[in-house]
Amino acid sequence: MKLVTNSLKILQEEDKENLDVARISEDEKSTASRKLYIESYGCQMNFADSEIVASIMRQNDFATTSKIEEAELILLNTCAIRENAEQKVRHRLQHLIPFKNKRKNVKIGILGCMAERLKTKLLEEEKIVDMVVGPDAYRDLPNLINEVEEGHKAVNVFLSREETYADITPIRLDSNGVTAFISIMRGCDNMCSFCVVPYTRGRERSRDAHSIVKEATDLFNQGYKEVTLLGQNVDSYKWKANEDETSIVTFANLLEMVAQINPDLRVRFSTSHPKDITDEVLYTIKKYDNVCKYIHLPAQSGSSRILELMNRTYDREWYMARIDRIREILGEECGISQDMIAGFCTETEEDHQETLSLLDYVKYDYGYMFAYSERPNTPAAKKLKDDVPNEVKSRRLAEIIARQREHSFERNQLSLGKVHKVLVEGFSKRSENDLSGRNDQNKMVIFPREHFKKGDYVNVLVTDCSSGTLKGHAVIE
Structure with missing residues (x-):
């Protein structure tokens, strides 16, 4: 269990994943003459993006290193989902000031969602930053580095409607050689009122299904035994091979294509949106033994009134009906996890109690729980008042965490003797x-x-x- 300011992730005590920050753990075996050091913050999508960046940079004579003192290029791949995530990056930059003062040739770049949100403001606020690069501009990194080496600050935060990096083979960083992430889509069209993702990662677009299957096949041939298909909302995946509507590949189709690679290749996916997960997907999970019986289904709140303010496009009853359907098709043993926000704008004690009662109804296996953190320029920040006092948010979050801990233990007890x-x-x-x-x-x-x-x-x-x-x-x- 890992406690983070204003948030808590109830997860396995032995979990090796760190969804807050990860550094590469091994030096890349390469003949490249220059060294690159990457730190990744935030979600699994950022970790997958760092592997794309490493691949692009390898083609431009950079090899990754786990020793920051060897690097002449330091990249921080950032998250902007909560204020706390951004503060971690700012604190890290402060720690890098003495290091850069000693080594004038070292260049520092900010990548990812924080770069996209703050843009050139980052260069003004953090003087040691040499370049700012958004999630859709990684192909431009070699050009931006050239600009920096010529003595200029460099910025590219252009958001694309087409970029999926489908043709780039990621370099697996911090890999255990057994499990790997595969990005199947980028961006998000859901426009939840609290979320910055549509503004930092752009509109939703799906990756070529054949390239996904090829990447998964290559990983299996290299000895990997499990892949996780990643997207902000995997259930809305839709790819067309041509203009013929009969050629559309849905997420259920893609899941089946990957499952059929080999029965010894385990398949996971994340994240699902309650409004989009279909019975077809559930029956595909049931059909294949190597598709894991586990679904991450963020609720965010148990109150229909709050869900409407969040623009989640479903209510409490819809969500509960989806849970019922999952259990009906996949059985009580199917693992289900949640995201939950405590203290969203105007949340009353009654709304909070409805969230606790939803937890009691579902009895999630584990969850990711946060106190609401207002993000600038989101619909919630523009139209709603962040009026729940911090001490109330903290108390409600603690109650959600305690309830989830009870349910996690109860669900785990069901595994005894099996x-x-x-x-x-x-x-x-x-x-x-x-x-x-x-x-x-x-x-x-x-x-x-x-x-x-x-x-x-x-x-x-x-x-x-x-x-x-x-x-x-x-x-x-």
Whole structure:
């Protein structure tokens, strides 16, 4: 469990993913003469984007390094979803001032959503920043670096309606060699009133389905055993091979195409939008054993009044009906997780109680919970007053977290005495005598190492649990 200012992620205690910041862990084996150091902040989409950036830079004589002191180019791939996320980047930049003062040749660039939101203002506010590059401008990085090396500040925050980077093979950074992300689309058209994503990542566009299948196939051939298909709203994925409407590939079609690559390739996806997830997708999950029975379905609130103010385009009853349908088709064992915001504009105690009662109704396996953080220029910031006091937000968030912790433990107890197929991702954080990996429901499972190794599928009998982790031992079936 990991506590972050104004937010908490209830997740597996042994989870190796860090959705707040990650640095590359190994030096890239390359003959490139120049060194690049990347830090990624925020969501999985940013991590995937950093792998695209590394690929573009490799083609321009830059190799990644895990040692910042070796780098002549430092890139921070940023998040703007909450104020806290931006403050982390600003604090990091302050720590880099002495480093840059010692090494005048080092260049620093800000990439991603924070770059797109603040644009040239970043150059004015953070004097050590040499370039600002938005999520759709990564192909222009070599040109921007040339500008910087000629003594100029460089900016490209152009948002594209076509860019998907479909032709670029990512360089897997901080990889365990077992699991990988694949971006299937970019941008978002939903316009939730609290969210900056449509303004920092642009309009929604889907990637060529054949390029996605090829990337997944290549990963499997390289030894990877699991891929996660990424998008702001994967259920609205739609790609046309030509103008013929019969050639449309939906998300359910894509999910099936990837599942058919090999039964030993596990398939996950994130994130789903409650208004778009279809029965066709649910039946596709049910049809293929290698498509994980786990769905991340953000609710954001349990109050229909608040959901309308958020422009989520569904109400409480619609959301609950989708949960019922998931459980009807995929069974009670299907893992479901949530996003929830405490203290949105005008939220009353009654609205908050409705959120708690939604938690009780669904009993999520885990969740990502945050206190509302107003983002400049969003519809909520322009039209609604952020009128819930911080102490009330904090108290409501704490109550949501406590309720989720209870449900996480209750859901994990259902796994006791059952055998789960676990994909080994590596050693347990606490001991190299134990291995850790995920089951179908995306829960971390810890068990004795014995003769097993990373990348193995292991049947594990669960004998103990906490609110965040399952524990057990391998069995032969």
